[in-house]
Amino acid sequence: MNPGINPCWLALGVPVGTAATGLTAPLLALGWWSLQFTPWVAHIEDALVLEISASERLFGGRQALLQVLLDPAHAPLAAHYGHGDSALLALARLRIAPLRTPEALAAPVLAPDDLPVHTLAAAQAHLPTLERLGCRTWGQLRALPRGGVARRFGAGVLSALDQAYGSAPETYAWLRLPEVFEASLELAAQVESAPALLFGARRLLAQLQVWLRARQHGVQALELRWQLDARRANAQHYDAHHSGAGYGRLEIRTAQATPDPRHLERLLAERLAHVKLPAPVLVLALRSLQTCALPGQSQSLLPDTLHVGDSLQQLLERVVARLGPASVLLAQIQPDHRPECMQRWHSPASAQRPPPASEALAAAAALYPNWLLAAPQGLGLSPDGAPLWHGPLALLAGPQRLEQQAWDAGPDVQRDYYIARSQAHGLLWVYRERLAGALATQPQWYLHGVFG
DSSP states (O other), X not given: OOOOSSXXXXXXXXXXXXXXXXXXSHHHHHHHXXXXXXXXXXXXXXXXXXXXXXXXXXXXXXHHHHHHHTOTTTSSSOOEEEEESSHHHHHHHHHHSOBOSGGGGGSOOOOGGGSBGGGSGGGGGGHHHHHHTTOOBHHHHHHXXXXXXXXXXXXXXXXXXXXXXXXXXXXXXXXXXXXXXXXXXXXXXXXXXXXXGHHHHHHHHXXXXXXXXHHTEEEEEEEEEEEEOTTSGGGXXXXXXXXXTTEEEEEEXXXXXXXXXXXXXXXXXXXXXXXXXXXXXXXXXXXXXXXXXXOOOOOOSSOOOOOOSOOHHHHHHHHHHHHOGGGOOEEEEOSOSSGGGSEEEEOTTOSSOOOOOOHHHHHHHXXXXXXXXXXXXXXXXXXXXXXXSSSBEXXXXXXXXXXXXXXXXXXXXXXXXXEEEETTTEEEEEEEEHHHHHHSSSOEEEEEEEOO
16 A cells, blocks of 8 residues: 555445435445545445545545545445545544535544544444543543553554554555456345346346446346245256256346446346246346456547437347347358358357358358348259240349369359349349259259349
């Protein structure tokens, strides 16, 4: 720790009776939020302490730093604070006269010697004895003989006083942002319907959002897990997706990393609508499976386009969550010259996608017909060897020769493709099999696609 020449500490707390904005661990979320202002954040009793002396200059002063730190538009929850030259001093002032606005820094505060002795955590176990001695403030406790205080109350009281007055260093277990998000929630009442689990999941997602913002990451995969009431016999043998007896789980994946809890909530709602619970749920847990850093956004001098509603990707993911993975498929060009093998179909939220083709192959594929037959259809031949399909075909362009040799994956292919016109069906894509044509008395023609 490097508190600087003139250390300055803040103690942050949640006002009694203030709504926790749906967070499962509001103080922990506030600590994650505070890490962007200083790396020296610790959890002491029911509050957070922050050493901000090294950060004040970066934010334009102490009051400007507090203006950002306590901004209700961005902070995870409303907080009040106390300040001082030590963490214990700031914590004591928070308990006596909490401040709520940055401008309150100029308000008069109690001197350390005038603080009530009950605000020192190390002395709280000895308050009855100190009361009988007439010792009610820090100054009075500090004036007692140190040897007698150590023998009667223990060395911890003296150590806490020295740290509070700045004559001894303060060491704490500093808060660090975890690499993987994990949070659990014990439900206030048993939940017997899976869609009703969304109420508790919403609080877990709110906690996840604070963690994602602190890491500047988006989530691509997460797991919602629930624990069933073990007193129900049918819960003992329940196994949802091999999650284990007495437990169930849902895995949500997105094609693009997102920090938006509303989109994740909608995906969970769609998936939970298809879940049947064999027993009531007691505990919910949420865990991140895959995250990635979000790209930075540059500011434009021109007004940005207003985006309203969900993106196409989010819409597709909601449809997949509601109807199943096989309901929506996306085509992707593959590095294969055979037209029937040039594309693969995959889910928009698939964790493993086929490798994309080269730009040259993708450009060539753009000239192919809109509709490709599942299997080439043989064509009839006129007496002079011209292809027939519901009448004669006029060859307009070609040949386009495609070859796939035997050492490549798949069968040996040698074809000459033509664009043909049919009086009844418009433009068609036909080919002549070169190998078969060399062996047969007449070339063999096939219909492979339809333009339009």
